[in-house]
Amino acid sequence: MDKDTVIKIADLAKIEINDKKIEEISSSLQKILNLVNEMNTINTDDVEPMSHPLNLKQELRKDEVLEKNERDLFQRNNKYIEDGYYKVPKIID
Amino acid sequence: MEDKTLIELKTKIQNKEISSYELTKFFLNRIKKIDPKLNAFITVTENDSLKKAKKIDSEIAKGNINPLSGIPIAQKDIFCTKGIRTTCGSKMLEDFISPYDATVVEKLDKAGMIIIGKTNMDEFAMGSSNETSYFGDVKNPWNLNCVPGGSSGGSAASVAARLIPCSTGTDTGGSIRQPASLTGICGIKPTYGRVSRYGMIAFASSLDQAGIFTRTAKDCAILLSHISGYDVKDSTSSKKEVPDYYKECTKKFEKMKIGIPEEFLDGLDSKVAEVFTESINIFKSNGCEIKKISLKNSKLGVSAYQVVAPAECSSNLSRFDGVRYGFRANDVKDIDELYKKSRSQGFGDEVKRRILIGTYALSTGYYDAYYLKAQKIRTIISKEFQNAFKEVDVIIGPTAPDCAFKLGEKLNDPIAMYLSDIFTVSTNLAGLPAISIPMGFKNKLPLGLQIIGNHFDESKILSLSNHYQNLTDWHMQKPDMLGET
Numbered sequence: 265m266d267k268d269t270v271i272k273i274a275d276l277a278k279i280e281i282n283d284k285k286i287e288e289i290s291s292s293l294q295k296i297l298n299l300v301n302e303m304n305t306i307n308t309d310d311v312e313p314m315s316h317p318l319n320l321k322q323e324l325r326k327d328e329v330l331e332k333n334e335r336d337l338f339q340r341n342n343k344y345i346e347d348g349y350y351k352v353p354k355i356i357d
Numbered sequence: 358m359e360d361k362t363l364i365e366l367k368t369k370i371q372n373k374e375i376s377s378y379e380l381t382k383f384f385l386n387r388i389k390k391i392d393p394k395l396n397a398f399i400t401v402t403e404n405d406s407l408k409k410a411k412k413i414d415s416e417i418a419k420g421n422i423n424p425l426s427g428i429p430i431a432q433k434d435i436f437c438t439k440g441i442r443t444t445c446g447s448k449m450l451e452d453f454i455s456p457y458d459a460t461v462v463e464k465l466d467k468a469g470m471i472i473i474g475k476t477n478m479d480e481f482a483m484g485s486s487n488e489t490s491y492f493g494d495v496k497n498p499w500n501l502n503c504v505p506g507g508s509s510g511g512s513a514a515s516v517a518a519r520l521i522p523c524s525t526g527t528d529t530g531g532s533i534r535q536p537a538s539l540t541g542i543c544g545i546k547p548t549y550g551r552v553s554r555y556g557m558i559a560f561a562s563s564l565d566q567a568g569i570f571t572r573t574a575k576d577c578a579i580l581l582s583h584i585s586g587y588d589v590k591d592s593t594s595s596k597k598e599v600p601d602y603y604k605e606c607t608k609k610f611e612k613m614k615i616g617i618p619e620e621f622l623d624g625l626d627s628k629v630a631e632v633f634t635e636s637i638n639i640f641k642s643n644g645c646e647i648k649k650i651s652l653k654n655s656k657l658g659v660s661a662y663q664v665v666a667p668a669e670c671s672s673n674l675s676r677f678d679g680v681r682y683g684f685r686a687n688d689v690k691d692i693d694e695l696y697k698k699s700r701s702q703g704f705g706d707e708v709k710r711r712i713l714i715g716t717y718a719l720s721t722g723y724y725d726a727y728y729l730k731a732q733k734i735r736t737i738i739s740k741e742f743q744n745a746f747k748e749v750d751v752i753i754g755p756t757a758p759d760c761a762f763k764l765g766e767k768l769n770d771p772i773a774m775y776l777s778d779i780f781t782v783s784t785n786l787a788g789l790p791a792i793s794i795p796m797g798f799k800n801k802l803p804l805g806l807q808i809i810g811n812h813f814d815e816s817k818i819l820s821l822s823n824h825y826q827n828l829t830d831w832h833m834q835k836p837d838m839l840g841e842t
Contacts, residue, residue: 274744296775303664308730315732316788322590322592353691
């Protein structure tokens with residue numbers, strides 16, 4: 265994995281990477297990819313992918329409100345609240 | 358008192374030989390005295406625990422008694438606990454007070470148990486040594502220079518050191534079984550869907566499962582019945598009826614056919630192989646038939662796991678944006694910088710590494726080569742297990758390739774760290790239940806025996822574990838680091 269890819273991926277993942285560490289990170293990610301590439305030692309052309317170990321179906325229910333809105337309780341974990349809103353830096357100029 | 362099992366403590370409370378207050382105070386004192394050496398707890402809830410114990414004592418006096426009334430338990434700090442700080446071992450959630458309880462927490466509360474504290478863990482459960490925790494390393498009670506395993510390192514170390522009779526854990530690729538093995542206790546990872554994941558901070562949702570640490574299989578069985586069952590709040594939880602695992606595992610032992618995958622023995626450490634062979638011989642001479650089997654693709658488990666787990670982690674952890682809860686960085690000029698700085702300063706190196714790998718595996722053009730390929734390998738591994746279970750009742754092997762390693766030994770070598778889960782990851786990929794129980798020692802450090810069952814065959818693996826514990830006393834050994842014995 266080259267440096268440019270690391271920079272692109274980090275941007276997608278919203279993670280800031282220190283320039284000095286890029287080399288170290290790209291080398292450790294490459295080692296993981298080498299391990300992952302062992303998957304290619306087996307042919308999987310006719311194999312169905314497995315997304316759930318028990319192949320259960322997603323349960324559906326009626327779209328009804330079951331819980332009350334507890335905004336104030338949930339917002340207690342945040343110091344940047346004003347009138348029930350989350351304050352963030354200016355988004356639109 | 359610290360050597361009493363959960364069952365013995367239950368009897369003592371119910372016979373009013375000891376009050377819940379006395380019991381809770383006893384373990385709190387033990388934590389105060391011993392935990393500074395281990396760092397197994399991130400939060401100890403002394404006041405709340407004693408208050409609750411008093412309340413339970415007064416209920417007991419009125420004759421209102423629940424199955425596990427008044428017995429303390431430690432919760433892994435990945436389970437949301439209402440009003441108690443829930444950090445997940447991360448700076449990101451250092452100050453997070455959960456507004457609700459996880460289903461596992463709620464169920465144990467209903468059974469009458471008392472939370473004594475929240476245990477240390479690898480950050481967001483990502484690690485096999487408990488060294489990625491923002492709150493410091495946990496030490497192995499058998500040797501303070503060694504790791505206790507991870508990610509549920511604090512939960513395992515606290516039970517091994519008798520700071521608490523039982524604790525909860527979670528297992529995504531071995532995070533209950535590997536630390537149980539390295540600290541010489543029992544740890545069970547149930548079938549995927551057996552226990553609700555609601556309120557358990559998500560790492561890799563298709564692999565994560567909650568479980569239990571105790572010192573005996575019987576104690577494990579009791580707690581497992583209490584935490585299992587369908588939960589409307591977790592659409593992946595199973596509606597299958599929950600057996601009385603204690604009753605199931607203590608009834609007359611019926612002969613079992615035990616499979617041993619030859620791949621698990623290839624290149625195995627000679628001392629681990631020797632100890633494992635002794636266990637096989639115990640089963641052989643006590644009513645079990647041993648059969649060699651092959652799980653030839655299980656070795657691909659680690660590579661498939663290193664795609665599925667990071668991919669799901671990168672998606673799950675995208676919720677930590679610094680806006681609604683969790684760590685927020687200061688001095689940012691725009692929203693993009695707020696996200697980036699909060700995540701970069703709030704997450705540790707291993708978590709960031711997995712997010713990057715996961716983001717890469719899911720990015721445009723790579724999905725088929727990585728995530729889809731890994732899901733296909735899951736199918737292959739799962740089918741291999743299903744074929745094996747046509748011939749045998751359970752599968753056994755060593756839980757980990759070796760005993761506990763030294764602190765710092767593998768921290769800068771992610772690949773070596775990932776390979777310590779080589780025997781445990783494939784059961785998560787296939788969603789199978791598995792337990793680790795103590796089977797001997799190497800260099801005075803415990804070794805674990807893993808017993809894997811078919812889906813929802815928890816009764817079988819618990820029954821075989823109990824049978825083994827009736828024939829051996831490895832589970833009775835305790836660490837001598839505290840100068841108590």
